[in-house]
Amino acid sequence: MTQEHEASENPAGDELLTVGTASSLIGVSVRTLHHWDHIGLVSPSGRTSTGYRQYSADDVARIHRVLVYRELGFSLTEVGEILDDPSVNESAHLERQRELLAERIDHLQQMVCAVDQMMEAQAMNKKLTPQEQSEIFGQDWNPEYQREAEERWGDTDQWEQSQQRAAKMSQEDWQRIKAEGDQLNQDLAQAARNGVEPGSERANQLAERHRESIAQFYDCTHSMQVCLATMYTQDPRFTEYYDKLEPGLADWLYRAVAENARVHGVDPDNAAWE
Numbered sequence: 001m002t003q004e005h006e007a008s009e010n011p012a013g014d015e016l017l018t019v020g021t022a023s024s025l026i027g028v029s030v031r032t033l034h035h036w037d038h039i040g041l042v043s044p045s046g047r048t049s050t051g052y053r054q055y056s057a058d059d060v061a062r063i064h065r066v067l068v069y070r071e072l073g074f075s076l077t078e079v080g081e082i083l084d085d086p087s088v089n090e091s092a093h094l095e096r097q098r099e100l101l102a103e104r105i106d107h108l109q110q111m112v113c114a115v116d117q118m119m120e121a122q123a124m125n126k127k128l129t130p131q132e133q134s135e136i137f138g139q140d141w142n143p144e145y146q147r148e149a150e151e152r153w154g155d156t157d158q159w160e161q162s163q164q165r166a167a168k169m170s171q172e173d174w175q176r177i178k179a180e181g182d183q184l185n186q187d188l189a190q191a192a193r194n195g196v197e198p199g200s201e202r203a204n205q206l207a208e209r210h211r212e213s214i215a216q217f218y219d220c221t222h223s224m225q226v227c228l229a230t231m232y233t234q235d236p237r238f239t240e241y242y243d244k245l246e247p248g249l250a251d252w253l254y255r256a257v258a259e260n261a262r263v264h265g266v267d268p269d270n271a272a273w274e
Helices: 019-025 028-040 059-073 076-083 090-125 130-137 143-153 157-167 170-194 202-214 223-232 236-245 249-263
Strands: 007-009 015-018 054-055
Touching: 015 019, 019 028, 019 054, 019 059, 019 076, 028 054, 028 059, 054 059, 059 076, 059 090, 090 249, 170 202, 170 236, 170 249, 202 249, 223 236, 236 249
Parallel strands: none
Antiparallel strands: 007 015, 015 054
């Protein structure tokens, strides 16, 4: 270890830190400490025989005071004037810093409240724009899907519930949902490819994951899930979407959902939106 990274003691017995050690301890770059020394803001109390800077406990305390005043928005020149004012002692410095920090905290808390109010207002009305939806869902997203869904289900409680939940979701939430949905689709396709039998434990687990993915937006019963899965086999667009992932996947998913619903007391042949 070189002298630049060692700590030593001065004749008075105080531990002296090299600039590298002081930098690591305080979280200030060596370059910054060099600059502060150059402008006379914080000059180290000692030097090694080879000229390396050495900082005492008082030097470190002064660095911390500089950091607080800088955090409060003072320029380096102003900080130097404050710290070198002979009429102000250390206790007065600490009291003044506490007052300024308290004011800063109060101001930041007001800003937090303002942002909370903005978020609340946004949550009540925000809908993802088509551009945002495209960014999140990729090239396959079509804004017509949402308009069609509103025409079909707009008067249901589930639609209202889904709109309320969706309005509170951040872009990160949508990205998470997209990633989880992609993984679910991969797992569904793999199960169909591997010949997993609908009604088996594995198929039922996947059917439950499918229902839970929908339940992020509204409370989806097993009966509702069967209605949705039926649509996958009857609407050519949905059939094409799933069958692109794996030939016959739309039908396999319907059968997996239907058999899982049967386990939960739902007759798939008489499933209703309830």
